[in-house]
Amino acid sequence: MVGVRDLDPSASPLDYYGYELRRLREAAGLKQAQLGDVIYCTGSLIGQVETTKRVPTRDFSERVDAALGTDGHFSRLVGLVLRSVLPTWFQAYAEMEARAAYISTFQAQLVYGLLQTEDYARAVLGVPTGGDLEANVAARMERQRILDREIPPLMWVVLSEAVLHQEIGGREVMRNQLAHLLALRSREWVQVQILPFQAGAHVGLDGSFTLLRFDGDPDIVYTEDFVQGHMTANPQALREGSLRYDHLQAAALSLEDSAALIARVMEERYGHQPAPDGRELA
Template sequence: MTHINILDPGASPLHFYGSELRRYREETGLTQKELGDLLNYTGSLIGQIETARKVPTLAFSRRADKELVTGGALARTLVLVLRSQLPAWFQQVARLQELATEICIFHPHLVHGLLQTTAYARAVLGALDQSDLDKRTAARLARQQILEKDNPPTFWAVIGEAALRQAIGGPETMWEQLNHLRSFEHNPRVNIQVLPFSAGAHAGLPGSFDLYRFDDDPDLVYTEDYGPGHTTANPDTFRDCSLRYDHLQASALSITDSAELIRDLMETHSGQQFPVA
């Protein structure tokens, strides 16, 4: 077990997770291999997680919580672990997304991170930087848990048609990504509209932006470009972007028509018809 005796639980959330997993395992008298067999993972993976060399997944954490009878402690700690893998400037934004009661996003040429599939996220994150790609992808996908929690925010997305035609990651990746988007068609909490090319000039020409609404806190606008993103609670800015969003939704296709366009584009990327889940 490399460096297991010098693991510092206070060094990072990942180190704390590893030390807690080791503590729970040792309290039950299990070896790493024995725990791995119970969880259907290798003992080597258990060792890598315990020594903070591997980022655990939600599926792993839930299985480990069940077998080690932790009361869900590892899954709760995982939230902090995955947030710590995000860029420092984005960690506050991720927290805001968790607290928001309504999220409205507009992106003209990219599927939003909260809606991305694994392959699509890897292609986007790895376009110029392949370092720590597994960790960065896991951290991005973990944010999607906010759409699955007991009281999720109402989520509205206006996505430019260009984002759905750009073959990011190749045809198979795009087909999977589009099928994922279409799967939300009948989910009242996740509403997806496509802004078609035929809309022409539109209110979102200055660029992408997110709106976050809260029960007891000021509403926020989040924007980003090539550098760190920017949030503001300036009421005038929020009113301007909120009005822009209203116009974008009015220019976009309906939820039903958007789903149909997405299905048509799935066939475009595949070159043939596929059964739609």
């Protein structure tokens, strides 16, 4: 078992976080259980974070900062920790995504990661075996913080209608996810269109893809296969991706009709339905 005294704080953001948590906790004269009592968790959890057995969440970090008076030290550090939890091949994309001024994406099977609810993300990320599920969920939620920046990226999302019908995590999770998509209409910088089944064959049949545009840097097109993701700034690939996206937007429902379809699927497919005895089923 790794002990805190064996940690190399330069080995990774997680090692540095554990090292700093122990150092500053001891400087405050607190045992693990005492700090746990203050931030409403167990001393065991404190020890697991200090020895890198558990990945800290942002909520945990904010409570530690408040308890130890560390002026946001852990709240700043946890972003690096959660970024490091992402698959190695995905980290470069996540960094570019966080810097993008404009994000346009077509998703054929799932709600785009930046728009997923926590429960939906947990259901999606829980399908593969192995890894720390809660850490992966926390990392996905951390990515979404770019939407709360003072100047967030402009985002235009086209979802296949299949995304609305593919039940991920159960009916309640899907109902809440679709409600979340509708709630995003209050954010003028996030626009969601639905590509309906009636569109028939379309240029997105090859799969999902994302275009990232930057202020002052080359644009990027990103695709994924079942092994890893691929980013390129190749002008021909960008031209092809942009043209495909334009066609998908043109074939998709209007913003108003898209919202109406989301609401209809939410109520008809995932809404409360009466059981044979007349009682409602969740």
